[in-house]
């Protein structure tokens with residue numbers, strides 16, 4: 001049985017004060033939910049420590065939105081995986097569409113980050129997803145195949161136990177145009193069959209595949225009710241406890 005994972009990607013939002021306030025609201029609102037589902041938040045790097053302090057003693061997990069694969073050294077502006085580890089982060093987001101399309105990250109760089117994260121013992125949430133023009137050109141599955149093969153190159157079946165896949169169609173991110181439950185399920189089923197053919201049935205069965213892209217309280221239940229959707233990666237609606245807590249609750253209901 002795959003345990004649902006409801007995650008919140010805060011992107012480049014919040015202040016120190018609002019980040020801590022949001023984290024505290026999640027602790028009080030999601031205490032019971034974390035018995036049944038995993039809850040993981042990705043605050044901006046400068047607020048990781050105060051947010052960790054705010055969730056201390058709860059089951060809410062805190063991860064990094066990005067990290068560089070190299071050991072600490074002369075990489076101005078980057079955050080090392082070692083640094084995330086040093087402050088107690090156990091998860092890292094890799095290959096988010098904004099990293100790919102705004103900052104030009106390639107599958108090759110993403111693969112280096114995935115492998116370095118795994119070597120250090122992180123849970124790596126690897127994001128994949130097609131652009132609107134790729135979907136319109138019937139290229140969705142080809143794009144997903146390429147991103148999976150590129151991102152997971154050299155990753156063993158054993159290491160797959162620490163990988164979570166997030167399917168995030170780029171056209172659905174921050175646009176309000178959520179994928180329909182059918183579109184999400186079809187992509188997730190495709191990703192799971194990719195895992196079967198490139199690894200094996202056990203890996204495919206055990207790997208969690210999250211959906212991301214305009215997830216809201218109003219559509220979460222239907223998306224999470226799809227057989228191959230194992231959680232959500234939520235952007236905009238993770239920035240307010242009143243929006244995010246009902247999505248966690250939808251995960252609890254889907255799990256029950």
Ligand code: PGA
Pocket residue numbers: 009168172173174175176212213214215233234235236237
């Ligand atoms: P959104 O973002 O929920 O605001 O569409 C999702 C994401 O980018 O992870």
